[in-house]
Amino acid sequence: MFAIAQLREEEVTMLVQVIEVIITLAATYIIAKIVTRTLGKIFEKTPFPEEIEKGIIRVSKYVVYILGLFVVVGVLGVDLTSLIVGLGAFSIAISFATSTIIQNLVSGIIVLGEKAIEMGDTIQVRVGGMNYVGKVVKIGVRSTVIETEEGQTVFLPNSIFISNPLVRIEKAAKQEGETSTKKG
Template sequence: MQIAGFDIVRLVGATVALLSTYVVAKVVSRALAKTFEKTPFSEQIERAIVRVSKYVVYVVGLFVVLSILGVDLTPVIIGLGVFSIAISFATRDIIRNFVSGIIVRGDKPFRIGDRIKIRGHEGRVVKIRIRTTVIEAENGDAIFIPNSLFITNPLVVKRKGKKS
């Protein structure tokens, strides 16, 4: 038996896969939200990770549904692979600084108010953001330092409140 050119069994299977995808996305979102209650990440990072995870589940679910319906996914997968490689090269530095920002927030080598010196830049830490850390120089200038520098370079930290 067919409906709109599709076998009824395939349509039922695709519907079940679609509903399962929705349920899995909800479960993953809740599990991640619960996990993040115990982490030092900012709410913004947590929301972004949850959102990306949900999208990944939805994309995988879409592929499963299309596969059940008999759609040839080979050209789509090849296209996504090429697209992913191009995007990864284009966003390499952004991703590196983002991951470094997560590491800096997790390791906490310095805190707001500490004085730091890295690659000739020195100042008081005023903000620790996901891609950059902002320090205030002696003359009041704001210096934006990519977080990847803290992972790959020696860092001098003078703790807030400690005399040198």
């Protein structure tokens, strides 16, 4: 018959650590679910496109999982100092490598939040000596797509709408109750 009293001290310590790890993993999973649901409910009330909402929810969930992993590693008795320093250096390298992407993502959120442009608007923006005029057909996480009068599809990084003058030539007509476009 197996009795806990027969276990050696190291075995008891290991058993306690295993139980702590299981509890930590379960708590991390539950917290990630709560964060996901809470953000989902918050985003139901916002005008952000679904792809931005999903991206923010996904990143938030990963942050919870990473924090849970740190707790698990700490429970196992591993010194986190060198791991945190290494991850800090890795994070700096990643942030430099993805700075343009991050800039476009943040700019996209600002453009959507301020409603500077909307689907169907005809806009004009000048970038590096080029003048782009067209109808907004898609506002994405990293870029906005316009279609020119010549039928060209142009993908514009969202950051240009923050750093360059933007002219809304024609505002899109409202879906309900409004049939003509407004100037503005």
